[in-house]
Amino acid sequence: xxxxxxIDLMGDLDTKFLENEYPERDIQMQKTIAKxxxxxxxxxxxxxxxxxxxxxxxxxxxxxLYDNIVAYEPVSxxxxxxxxxxxxxxxxxxxxxxxxxxxxxxxxxxxxxxISLVRMVAKKKWLSKLFGKRVQTA
Amino acid sequence: MTxxxxxxxxxxxxxxxxxxxxxxxxxxxxxxxAGILGNHVRDIEECVNDTYFKFxxxxxxxxxxxxxxxxxxxxxxxxxxxxxxxxxxxxxxRTHTEDVAELASVLPDVSVNIENxxxxxxxxxxxxxxxxxxxxxxxxxxxxKYYYMQSSKVIAHAMSMSVTAVDSRLxxxxxxxxNEFQLI
Numbered sequence: 254x255x256x257x258x259x260i261d262l263m264g265d266l267d268t269k270f271l272e273n274e275y276p277e278r279d280i281q282m283q284k285t286i287a288k289x290x291x292x293x294x295x296x297x298x299x300x301x302x303x304x305x306x307x308x309x310x311x312x313x314x315x316x317x318l319y320d321n322i323v324a325y326e327p328v329s330x331x332x333x334x335x336x337x338x339x340x341x342x343x344x345x346x347x348x349x350x351x352x353x354x355x356x357x358x359x360x361x362x363x364x365x366x367x368i369s370l371v372r373m374v375a376k377k378k379w380l381s382k383l384f385g386k387r388v389q390t391a
Numbered sequence: 392m393t394x395x396x397x398x399x400x401x402x403x404x405x406x407x408x409x410x411x412x413x414x415x416x417x418x419x420x421x422x423x424x425a426g427i428l429g430n431h432v433r434d435i436e437e438c439v440n441d442t443y444f445k446f447x448x449x450x451x452x453x454x455x456x457x458x459x460x461x462x463x464x465x466x467x468x469x470x471x472x473x474x475x476x477x478x479x480x481x482x483x484x485r486t487h488t489e490d491v492a493e494l495a496s497v498l499p500d501v502s503v504n505i506e507n508x509x510x511x512x513x514x515x516x517x518x519x520x521x522x523x524x525x526x527x528x529x530x531x532x533x534x535x536k537y538y539y540m541q542s543s544k545v546i547a548h549a550m551s552m553s554v555t556a557v558d559s560r561l562x563x564x565x566x567x568x569x570n571e572f573q574l575i
Binding site: 265275276277279 | 418419422423426457458459461462463465466469470473511514515518519522523530531534535537538539540545549565568
């Protein structure tokens, strides 16, 4: 199917597919860009800097957020809260380290016991061998 | 001013209705015409004026239950702009810069043969079905490219895609269409 035939057929497209707002959206986007460009033009002497609506809204939202979260909590309380959180984390790390040391020392102790047992058995065998040989020679 | 009020003024053949219509929809109509005709201010102006004239003449035929006024105007301006491009093709001696002439050369001169007309009607049905079956993004791509005849660059900017992505997606859609229509 050639492009020109498709363009021609599109002329009779069902109007329900045209109830979208693609061109309107494009125009709106162009307006927004133009508006933003206007607000971003370099500041010249005599020009009055006007904050755009979006920026004004964002600033207000940030301010509200700050008021809700930070402003109602005094600095000393905020510091105590932070300290408690740090302590909690340090405790957790220390506990982990302790557990690790315990496991490692347990394994080392087991190894020592096993090695000494082996050595004992080996020694016994060697002695019996030695005596056995002596008896034979005698 | 609502569309109904504008329409009732135009139906009473009150010129105020036409100025209100122009005030409300001129930007939209110019944008659509410019997408098809390029940066030819005179052609765009004539196309938009033709659109107003056609609407003025046929306002009583408009059924707002079938389509909104903006959609109705979009259809008129699109088809008027396409016809203007066809005129450019017919009158090649007219002085136009290359891009419009190039665009005009891809538009067909539709034959009025009855068999062709019937086949066309069938194909329009198929096309509507196909467009309905497409995902929203692909549908937007198809409509932007082949209805509003926007360039890949404009589409890419509007849909936050890269030009390459737009082109490859359109190429895939064209292949799909080709298979569906089983035409060359």
